[in-house]
Amino acid sequence: MDKRLILFSVGNPGPSNRHSTGHLMLKELVSYFDVKQLQKKSPLYSITSNDDHSLILVKSNSYMNDSGKAFKKFIESERINLASTENLILILYDDFENKIGNVKLSTFKNHESHNGIKSIQTSLTQANNNNNGVVFNLGIGIGPKPNNASRDTMASWVLSDFKLEEKQIIETVGLDVLTTYLGEIIEVNGDIKDCNKFNAHMAKMLKGN
Structure with missing residues (x-):
């Protein structure tokens, strides 16, 4: 892949729960891609x-509601254009609208809604940046x-711990699907013209596996 691939996870500091699925998967990807541990x-x-810095993994250390501050700091400090x-740039997050x-x-x-x-x-809007098709969301399902x-029930639910079988699904099936997605994104050199068509293509590919 000629483009630089940046994976940026959002979540809350502290113990892992549903709302920190992005962080959980980023940690798995550190091992999957065999790169050094995250440095603060x-x-x-x-x-x-x-x-060669063609792959960068970033973890937000802010609370979820302040993810934009962490993203803005990363963009400015690392001089990402x-x-x-x-x-x-792919934002890894917990997608409560999608099946686990x-x-x-x-x-x-x-x-x-997230x-x-x-x-x-x-943060992008305040910086007058339309991201030029550079930043996408990559949600990992935690539903139903x-x-x-x-609103209060949802807030409590996303902040609750996974059940043991749910965490096993995330760390096995979820990781396998995520790495397959990333492999295909790398294969097409990050040239994503239509997300719906790409997801349909991936669903067909995963069904065939």
Whole structure:
């Protein structure tokens, strides 16, 4: 892949739970890609990369609602040019709209329901940056979410621990699907023109495996 691939995970500091699925998967990817352990670069983010820096893994150290601050600090400190299509940034997050273990690639919507994604979108807007097709969401499914859940119920649920069997699905099936997605993104050199078509292509590929 000619482009530089950047994986940026969002979540909360502290023990792992549903809302920290992005961090959980990033930790697995550190081992999968056989790169050095994450190093705390600032209070707001930790980072590692492969030898030629074509792959960069970043963990937000802020709370979910402040993910945009961590993202902004990373972009500024590492001098990442969001106007350059030489970079492809994927935000790893817990997707409560998707079945556990599934993965979905998407662009930023006008009204994001996920607070971490919403915070990053706000930071991009404030910087007058439309991200030029460089930044995408890569959600790891943690659903199904509770039926007819109120805002308070949802807040409690996403902050609760995985059941043992759920965590096993995330760390096996979820990781396998995620790495397959990443492999295909690398194969097409990060050239994602239509996320819906890409997800449909991936669903067909995974079904055939």
